[in-house]
Amino acid sequence: MRDADFFRRWMEAVAAAVEREADRLTELDSAIGDADHGSNLLRGFRAVRAALAAEVPAAPGDVLRLAGRTLISTVGGASGPLYGTLLRHAGKELGAGAEVGDTELAEALRAGVDAVARLGGAAPGDKTMLDALVPGVAALGTSYRAAADAAEEGALATVPLRARKGRASYLGERSIGHQDPGAASSALLLGALADVADGAL
Ligand code: ADP
Ligand code: MG
Numbered sequence: 001m002r003d004a005d006f007f008r009r010w011m012e013a014v015a016a017a018v019e020r021e022a023d024r025l026t027e028l029d030s031a032i033g034d035a036d037h038g039s040n041l042l043r044g045f046r047a048v049r050a051a052l053a054a055e056v057p058a059a060p061g062d063v064l065r066l067a068g069r070t071l072i073s074t075v076g077g078a079s080g081p082l083y084g085t086l087l088r089h090a091g092k093e094l095g096a097g098a099e100v101g102d103t104e105l106a107e108a109l110r111a112g113v114d115a116v117a118r119l120g121g122a123a124p125g126d127k128t129m130l131d132a133l134v135p136g137v138a139a140l141g142t143s144y145r146a147a148a149d150a151a152e153e154g155a156l157a158t159v160p161l162r163a164r165k166g167r168a169s170y171l172g173e174r175s176i177g178h179q180d181p182g183a184a185s186s187a188l189l190l191g192a193l194a195d196v197a198d199g200a201l
Helices: 004-032 037-054 060-074 079-094 102-120 130-141 144-156 167-175 181-197
Strands: none
Touching: 004 037, 004 060, 004 167, 004 181, 037 060, 037 079, 037 181, 060 079, 079 102, 079 181, 102 130, 130 144, 130 181, 144 181
16 A cells, blocks of 8 residues: 555655656757646656645545645646646546545546546647657556666657647647657656655655
8 A cells, every 4th residue: 555655755756757768858858848747747846845845735536636635836847737737647646635646546547548648639749748648557567667767668659750739739740850848758657656665665
């Protein structure tokens, strides 16, 4: 069973990964966007860290809801409301229980990803974060590491795709040949979950 501390460590691990990878995320976004994905997520996850230090949510669902709310209110770019929706929706699914099982967590994250797809109107193949998130959460039934690997593979597989949603879609054919920044950050999100579940963090 996973308690609120597990979820807090997950959000801390995402924040640390974003600190490490912000320059790469911004570089990816400079090729097919407006070069702010790294700084958007830095601002967002620094605020998540601060919010989780100021409040100490007792339930896993509350940790995710607070993180999601914080991302929505601090990130101006498209990724803030999208990641915020993912975490808020997953948190809502988890309810108020003090501990959640891995199956319950997988189902909550799948529901969160469905909410992202509804909000953004994108599907796998459109060269967005969903190209990492959808295969990632599908593999949660196998293991957290399998989910992280599937998300990373999905992110790499966005390179030859033409963007059909978001800012990158304005480039048309010219979006081909670059990795989608949001798919890259989604791989970090699931990589951090695997690290925390492995006990590495
Ligand atoms: P912005 O595009 O507003 O500058 P960011 O640079 O922070 O915001 O985030 C860009 C990422 O958001 C993209 O790489 C893509 O993965 C994701 N994204 C953009 N629009 C959508 C959408 N409609 N559905 C899903 N993901 C999207
Ligand atoms: Mg951008």
